[in-house]
Amino acid sequence: MTIRPAAPPRTEGLRRFVRAYLRMPTGIAGLVVLIAFVGLALSAPLFIGANDLDVTKVNGPTLAAPSAHYPLGTDQPGRSVLLLVIWGSRTSLAIGVVATVLTMVVGATIGMVAGHYGGLIGRGLMHLTDWFIALPGLPLAISLAAVLGQGATSITIAIAVTSWTGTARLVRAQTLAVEARPFVERARALGARNIQIMLRQVLPNVMPLILVSSTLTVAGAILSETTLTFLGLGDPTDVSWGSMLNQAFNQGAVTGGAWWYLIPPGVAIVIVVLGFTLTGRAVETILNPRMARKS
Amino acid sequence: MSAVDPVTVEAAGEVTSSDRRGREERSDFGTYLIGKIVSAAVSFLFTLIIGFTIFSIMPSDPVSALTRGRPTSAAQIAELKKQLGIGKPVWQRFFEFVHRTLTGDLGYSYQYHATVSSLIGSRIWPTLLLTGSSTVISIVIGLWLGIRSGWRHGSLLDRLSSGVSLTLWSVPTFWLGLILLVVFSVGFGPIPSIFPAGGMSSPDFGGGAAGHVVDVARHLVLPCLTLVLVVFAQYVTIMRSSIIDELGSPYLLTARAKGLRDDDVRRKHAVPNALLPTVTIIFLQIGGLVGGAITVETVYSWPGLGYLTYNALRIPDLQLLEGTFIIFSASIIVMNLLADLLYRFLDPRVRAT
Numbered sequence: 001m002t003i004r005p006a007a008p009p010r011t012e013g014l015r016r017f018v019r020a021y022l023r024m025p026t027g028i029a030g031l032v033v034l035i036a037f038v039g040l041a042l043s044a045p046l047f048i049g050a051n052d053l054d055v056t057k058v059n060g061p062t063l064a065a066p067s068a069h070y071p072l073g074t075d076q077p078g079r080s081v082l083l084l085v086i087w088g089s090r091t092s093l094a095i096g097v098v099a100t101v102l103t104m105v106v107g108a109t110i111g112m113v114a115g116h117y118g119g120l121i122g123r124g125l126m127h128l129t130d131w132f133i134a135l136p137g138l139p140l141a142i143s144l145a146a147v148l149g150q151g152a153t154s155i156t157i158a159i160a161v162t163s164w165t166g167t168a169r170l171v172r173a174q175t176l177a178v179e180a181r182p183f184v185e186r187a188r189a190l191g192a193r194n195i196q197i198m199l200r201q202v203l204p205n206v207m208p209l210i211l212v213s214s215t216l217t218v219a220g221a222i223l224s225e226t227t228l229t230f231l232g233l234g235d236p237t238d239v240s241w242g243s244m245l246n247q248a249f250n251q252g253a254v255t256g257g258a259w260w261y262l263i264p265p266g267v268a269i270v271i272v273v274l275g276f277t278l279t280g281r282a283v284e285t286i287l288n289p290r291m292a293r294k295s
Numbered sequence: 296m297s298a299v300d301p302v303t304v305e306a307a308g309e310v311t312s313s314d315r316r317g318r319e320e321r322s323d324f325g326t327y328l329i330g331k332i333v334s335a336a337v338s339f340l341f342t343l344i345i346g347f348t349i350f351s352i353m354p355s356d357p358v359s360a361l362t363r364g365r366p367t368s369a370a371q372i373a374e375l376k377k378q379l380g381i382g383k384p385v386w387q388r389f390f391e392f393v394h395r396t397l398t399g400d401l402g403y404s405y406q407y408h409a410t411v412s413s414l415i416g417s418r419i420w421p422t423l424l425l426t427g428s429s430t431v432i433s434i435v436i437g438l439w440l441g442i443r444s445g446w447r448h449g450s451l452l453d454r455l456s457s458g459v460s461l462t463l464w465s466v467p468t469f470w471l472g473l474i475l476l477v478v479f480s481v482g483f484g485p486i487p488s489i490f491p492a493g494g495m496s497s498p499d500f501g502g503g504a505a506g507h508v509v510d511v512a513r514h515l516v517l518p519c520l521t522l523v524l525v526v527f528a529q530y531v532t533i534m535r536s537s538i539i540d541e542l543g544s545p546y547l548l549t550a551r552a553k554g555l556r557d558d559d560v561r562r563k564h565a566v567p568n569a570l571l572p573t574v575t576i577i578f579l580q581i582g583g584l585v586g587g588a589i590t591v592e593t594v595y596s597w598p599g600l601g602y603l604t605y606n607a608l609r610i611p612d613l614q615l616l617e618g619t620f621i622i623f624s625a626s627i628i629v630m631n632l633l634a635d636l637l638y639r640f641l642d643p644r645v646r647a648t
Contacts, residue, residue: 131341134631136586136623140345142604143620146611147353223467227590230469231608245470249594254473255492257481266470273465 020286027282033275037268041089052083053239066260073260075244076251084239085264091240092272095156096222102160103221104214107167112206114168115175116198122172129168137162141224145233152235159224163217170213171206178205208287215280219273226269241265327639335632340393342624347392350617352385367405396621402614406607411618414603419622421495422599425592426584428515429522434577436523437530438570444531445538445569446561453535460528468587472521472594479517490517493596518595522588526580533576537569544568575638582630586623 021027059078066073072081114125141158148154178184184201192200228234229242236243244265248254253261367375395401401411444453480492491497496510541547542565550560585600592601600619607615 131338134338134624134627135342135345136583136620136627138589139586139604139620139623142589142608143346143349143616146608146616147349147613219465223465226467227469230467230590231593231605233608245473249473254477255481257477259477262470262473262477266467266474269467269470270462270465274462277461277465 017286021282024282024285026278030275030278030280030282033271034279037089037272037275038093040086041093044086044090048083048087053079053087072264073258075247075261076253081244081261081264084244085241085268087239088241088244088265089268089272091152091234091238092222092225092242092269095152095159095225095240096218099156099159099163099221099225100214100218102156103164103217104167104210106160107164108171108203108206108210110164111168111171112175112198112202115172116179116194116202125168126172129165133165135162138224138227141228142231142233145228150233150235152238155225155228155233158228158233159221162224163220167210167213167217170209174206174209175202178202212280212283212287215276215283219276219280222269222273222276241269324639328636331632331635335628338628338631339625342621342628343393343396344389346617346620346624347389349620350613351388351392354613401618401621404607404612404615406610406612406615411615414615415600415618415622418598418600418603420599421597422585422588422592422601424511425515425518425522425597425599426581426588429519429526430581430584432519432523433527433530437527438534438573440527441531441534441573442538442561442566442569445535445542446565448535448539456531457535460531463524463528466525467590468521468525469590469594471524472518472591475517475521476594490514493594495598514595514597518591518597521591521594522584526584529580530573530577534569534573537572538565541565541569571638571641574641575634578630578634578637582627585626 061074062076062078064070064074064078070080070082072085075081075084110125110129114122114129116122141162144158144161145154148157179197179202184197187197187201226240226242226245229240230246230249232246234240234243234246242265245262248258248261248265399412401415403409404411404414407414440452440456444450444456447453476492479489491514493514495514496507497514544565546568547560547564550564555563588599589601589604591597592599593605596602600622604616604619606612607619
């Protein structure tokens with residue numbers, strides 16, 4: 001079975017995709033926001049030292065309003081809120097991305113197996129997905145994270161467990177569509193095994209869809225991460241947007257009217273989530289023009 | 296989770312004899328009802344399996360996890376061990392768990408010194424008040440905006456409402472709550488403190504029964520507003536897309552050809568048809584809202600199931616968490632069942648003659 005790499009049409013498709021993407025202002029805005037935030041998060045260790053985040057080593061004023069030296073004010077121990085927000089993006093983005101990868105792997109595997117095998121296995125897996133969809137998302141994530149203990153790992157697992165169902169349904173539908181096409185039948189006739197068909201024929205055709213839906217899943221995962229961390233399920237020593245808001249809520253910044261401690265992490269969350277959503281929607285519109293009418 | 300199989304809808308329409316149709320529809324509805332109830336029951340059983348796995352199998356030592364951080368006597372531990380069935384085979388423990396849950400025994404909260412079912416029983420009403428009022432307001436706003444922006448999609452109103460919906464979707468619920476709390480309750484800049492910061496009533500408000508109603512309403516405003524802002528955008532999107540789905544339909548052309556005004560075409564012809572899928576989807580979402588109110592109740596210390604969950608989480612009080620998890624799941628399953636039945640009732644093509 002030799003599949004010759006079809007180089008010219010593939011790059012042509014990519015070029016057409018880029019041209020179409022550049023025509024969408026919302027998509028570009030989303031992408032710019034994402035690149036900016038990812039760049040900031042990756043370069044943060046260059047200008048933020050451990051001393052700036054250690055509550056025992058900082059010497060700023062307690063819960064002070066913005067000033068020249070502290071553009072976004074300080075928190076209770078006297079740390080700069082600006083530096084905290086920048087540092088917090090690392091945790092939130094990392095958990096969002098890892099949870100999404102986990103979600104995609106679980107969802108795509110279950111979706112593909114359900115679509116490929118049909119019959120008892122397929123129906124069983126789809127019933128399982130339906131039952132999972134009926135579970136309450138936030139309470140399930142809270143319960144899981146509470147039993148697994150505070151920390152990034154349990155939050156990641158909790159998010160993956162509550163969000164794989166959408167991907168599974170999507171991938172199953174696409175798998176059914178792909179398997180109806182002649183090249184799959186050809187591969188089967190040539191003696192390809194089930195695993196081969198799934199990995200070599202179906203997966204490459206399902207992949208674009210998985211990538212689009214993962215952009216939108218990251219947005220949801222970041223929202224879940226901040227929510228769970230806000231409720232106190234995160235690692236208490238870690239700086240993240242959710243934990244900042246948790247401390248603002250529990251240590252009196254809210255009743256003290258310390259808006260500079262409250263607004264920046266929230267605005268950061270909104271901007272990043274919007275960035276992922278706009279990017280995902282733009283890609284979705286290009287790949288599936290019928291959606292364009294509705295969005 | 297499609298509500299009705301389109302094939303059965305068509306089949307029901309093809310029966311010619313009206314007498315036969317009546318009888319078949321009735322027996323058909325019976326089978327449909329039983330089928331839906333059975334699948335809801337299976338779904339609930341699955342919830343119990345998940346709950347049992349999380350709370351009884353995953354913790355390595357359930358007894359110490361349950362009593363963490365509080366003094367317990369040896370007799371209490373022995374009683375708890377017996378109740379949890381430590382040492383018995385897993386399947387036997389599971390059957391006892393199912394039996395206890397179905398008889399309303401959800402365990403005992405050492406944090407509150409009360410049974411979990413009594414705690415849930417007293418906290419469910421504030422939650423229903425909060426989610427109920429915010430759902431009604433969200434539906435009214437969401438449908439109104441959705442109908443108008445879908446009818447003229449691409450217009451200024453449509454682009455405005457789509458933008459607002461997208462932004463509000465990206466806002467974490469708890470953060471929106473905190474901001475509203477700072478602005479309207481603590482008071483910010485020129486805005487004085489208008490609404491109370493938390494709880495459901497103030498003990499010193501006075502004024503008898505009428506005063507109590509006013510007091511609760513005053514406390515309800517901010518949490519309800521937060522939930523409405525987060526939820527109504529989803530309803531706009533759903534209503535908008537189902538109106539757009541109807542736009543090309545021939546019956547709208549007929550209505551226009553009759554010379555009806557645009558408003559009448561929309562109100563009398565497009566909306567009733569577009570409402571059908573919308574109502575079902577909204578019902579499916581209401582069940583999830585009960586559990587989704589956890590963060591709002593936490594921010595405003597609203598004494599409902601969500602705040603109870605938050606307080607259970609901080610200990611963590613696993614039996615209480617398990618109890619609220621089961622209640623939240625049950626509310627979704629019940630709402631899904633109602634959505635299925637409602638669809639059947641609303642759609643004239645499947646309604647019994």
